[in-house]
Amino acid sequence: MKIAMIGAGYVGLVSGACFADFGHTVCCVDTDPAKIAALEDGRIPIFEPGLDTLVADNVRHSRLTFSTEVSGAVAQADVVFIAVGTPSRRGDGFADLSYVYAAARDIAASLDGYTVVVTKSTVPVGTGDEVERIIREARPDAAFAVVSNPEFLREGAAISDFKRPDRIVIGAEDDRAASVMREVYQPLYLNQAPILVTGRRTAELTKYAANAFLATKITFINEIADLCEQVGANVQEVARGIGLDNRIGAKFLHAGPGYGGSCFPKDTLALVKTAQDSGTPLRLVEAVVAVNDQRKRAMARKVTAACGGSVRGKTIAILGLTFKPNTDDMRDAPSLAIVAGLQDGGARIRAYDPEGMAGARALMPDITYTDDPYECATGADALVIVTEWNAFRALDWTELAARMPGRTVVDLRNVYRPDDIARHGFRYVGVGVPNA
């Protein structure tokens, strides 16, 4: 199959490279000439484990090419994916669909022969209808179908999520389009991934419902963690106790500083807005959004409390800035609210992150960035683990103790067992677990 991928951002690049790896011929198009030049030069603009070799392999076999021109790629394609950004619109939180609609107009101008146009970007219910209307208006005679095929990729695990998905959701309004999409995903039959063919609006909503449910699960366990702290229970054991129930499932029950990233915050907010607009407010999801927002700032208060009630004049070492490990993504990272809260309280911040420092520097210019965890901890009154990078899972606590005048560790990801840290003379504060 010939595939055009409009948008060579995170989703477009990962999906394009994986489709090429399935044996399809893929052209990734992006309006940013610098990005395309970099890709043609073998440089990957994002950090995603395994993506560089996957791109290089498929470029070498001529299955993957890059272009700034929509027209050529679309004219040749059997399937055109729209994988452009849908950020939260400033002011009202609705998804900003201007890039999606601009892509639809560009695609319309170049369609040649029966083409399936697929929205891969996360888009509110009804966007597929609008994409169809835009193309139909521009090209009344064109042979095309508009399909929704949401992605469920996790940053840091995107390639394996793409190649070994739990399911593939295809929202199509006619059989021909659905069978083209089955062919696109044919190589995954080997993995026996279930392909769910639904109506287009159902597929669009399924994506939002999945992310809202996962965000709810995280927020639920975070609130239970707070309760555990008050009543002397252990959230990790509660999570295991409930997670072993198959109806609940063990995943996404890690208590922490609140969810961040490019999807959950934006998608939960967009779903809330869509629901309110439809006169069917999702009160549970509204609560999840509010609780999670408050939680990030609350983590600064937790650190302050661990430091004896004030951080004024104190030096706090922050390990981990990205919203989760194995990414350089700083979007809606809890670290942003935590650092701001601590700075407002008068703290000096030192920080280290294995991949996120370039992004963090742009957002938080007024903190001291360091080259490794030990340099970060030097001179610190307290050490705070904000992101659970593997590099922080086996720290040398003797070395840290020698470098830190203070003896407080706040582990916002429950990476360590409290007693293991206490042994080295530190006071340990985790999330929803007894302090040590």
Ligand code: UDX
């Ligand atoms: C998510 C979805 O998992 C993916 O299917 C969707 O397409 C895009 O959004 P991603 O944002 O990359 O992927 O990361 P994910 O691993 O889901 O984590 C999201 C956030 O939740 C992170 O901030 C993470 O730290 C937090 N989280 C996750 C928890 O706090 N506890 C958990 O148990 C799981």
